[in-house]
Amino acid sequence: MKKVTVPFFISHQGCPHTCVFCDQHAISGSSGALPAAEAILAKIGVWRRSAGERPLEVAFFGGTFTALPEAVQDRLLQPLQGLLASGEVSSVRISTRPDCIDDATVTRLSRQGVTTIELGVQSMDSSVLERSGRGHTAEASEAAIRCIRDGGLAAVAQLMPGLPGDTPAKSFHSLKRVIASGAGFIRLYPVVVLRGTELARRFQSGEYVPLNVEEGVQLCKVLLHESMRSAVPVIRIGLQADDGLNDATVLGGCWHPSLGRLTRSELYYDLLCTLLPSATIGLNCTILCHPARISEVLGQGRINLKRLGSRVASVRIKPDETLTKEELVIESFNHCIKGHVVTDLHYTIDEE
Ligand code: SF4
Structure with a gap:
């Protein structure tokens, strides 16, 4: 049963x-x-x-939890202890920086019911980290992921493709390195330029150019595919469309409320193009996919079907529960071909 997250934002x-x-x-x-x-x-x-029977997870997001004084951390976690013991709350998640975690902290948090630690890794490239003013190294991120994993907790690595000095190749290597370090889950947050930040000043002066939505989707597609190949789930792509994100707060960059859906949709479009053999040109086709993937296969506004254009005379989509969420089948008069987004797609990233 899917968990329900009760979020507490302890911004900054x-x-x-x-x-x-x-x-x-x-x-x-x-x-x-x-x-x-x-x-x-x-x-x-x-x-x-409102959660009914679904398990509850309590999360402290948006700050550096483990850099708070220990007494303050205890004050936030203490009210949860009874609920954890009774099973009313099943788990606790906190977010922090890679340079604010060590073995003793992981042990202490684990004893207080924390099961997942989210790390703002952002990049594993030292020049990107420096130009982004992070104040920690890639090695600190590696050490933090290992220490969380060795402590028996789940490590979520948050990456921000498109930071100053970043390139698709650097983002790709950052992903591979956090996976190699033992990250259990990934979040991909391509940069959104927020008004009032130092990055906004650099953007407005022309000193910094963020990824746009199209570039972000194409890059996240490759990163998602690589994570799937490594069997490390990507649990979020793009910032959540919370109340605070709107034209008044977002100045530019890769901002779209459905970035994850756009990204997955691109994967399925690539698979459709790979699978459609030239022999089907001009024929009526049926695409079969898992029911939970219909909207991604169709694409926003049925864009994927429209893009197939003249490759098929007509196309319809049919749910098929016998397929996995990663599989597609294309049937036509004389063909039936099955494909998988992980094994049938291959991406390369140009090294700069
Ligand atoms: S990105 Fe930096 S400022 Fe923002 S929550 Fe993390 S450590 Fe704090």
């Missing part, structure tokens, strides 16, 4: 400085004030009622 709390791209208040639409025990319990109670 514990952060040693503000990174050039970051404005957690804008991203979450929250002031980020640390919640009191009563507020934590009240919010969980509300979410408990």
